[in-house]
Amino acid sequence: MLQAFLVSAILLIIGVLILGFRIFFIKNGEFPNIHIGGNKGLKEKGVHCATTQDREAQKVKPLTNKEVYNEITQF
Numbered sequence: 198m199l200q201a202f203l204v205s206a207i208l209l210i211i212g213v214l215i216l217g218f219r220i221f222f223i224k225n226g227e228f229p230n231i232h233i234g235g236n237k238g239l240k241e242k243g244v245h246c247a248t249t250q251d252r253e254a255q256k257v258k259p260l261t262n263k264e265v266y267n268e269i270t271q272f
Contacts, residue, residue: 219226233239233246245253260268 214221220228233244234249239245
């Protein structure tokens with residue numbers, strides 16, 4: 198039982214070190230930017246992430262208080 202725990206703990210530590218190599222061992226290391234907005238090829242094609250595309254598609258003029266009141270009292 199203890200041997201299985203030690204083996205799994207060692208494997209887990211090795212996995213974390215491998216995944217965090219750029220963070221732990223490289224000066225000013227950071228995780229790679231895997232966001233769609235960080236890809237130069239997609240930027241050139243005009244492709245954005247879903248959140249940005251949704252925001253651009255919903256650019257709507259905000260309603261004034263009078264317009265909201267009229268909308269509510271129509272019924």
